Amino acid sequence: MLLIVGLIIVVFDWHLIGQIKKLFQGKIQSYIKCIKVKYESVSEESFFDISLNLKDCADIYASLDDYVREEILEGDNEYDTGVKEFKK
Numbered sequence: 001m002l003l004i005v006g007l008i009i010v011v012f013d014w015h016l017i018g019q020i021k022k023l024f025q026g027k028i029q030s031y032i033k034c035i036k037v038k039y040e041s042v043s044e045e046s047f048f049d050i051s052l053n054l055k056d057c058a059d060i061y062a063s064l065d066d067y068v069r070e071e072i073l074e075g076d077n078e079y080d081t082g083v084k085e086f087k088k
Contacts, residue, residue: 024048032079039081 025046032041052063073079 026050032073034079034081037081041081 025048027044027046028050029042029044032039034040050067052060053066054063057063057066
């Protein structure tokens with residue numbers, strides 16, 4: 001009898017987890033295109049929450065625009081593709 005009750009709880013938990021994912025899980029796609037070498041990368045990640053910048057943003061829409069704005073990675077923040085740049 002305990003095995004059956006335990007199995008029902010496990011099935012219920014998996015059903016609940018599926019519903020939570022359906023309601024609250026999002027996906028974000030990152031796109032990187034290198035300027036110096038021929039390299040592009042697209043990756044997708046799942047998330048349940050995001051950290052928005054609230055400072056200097058008038059409202060939630062401005063925060064979201066800031067979150068998805070294009071960014072040039074340079075200096076210490078530069079992306080390493082692993083591809084060497086060849087100079088002629």
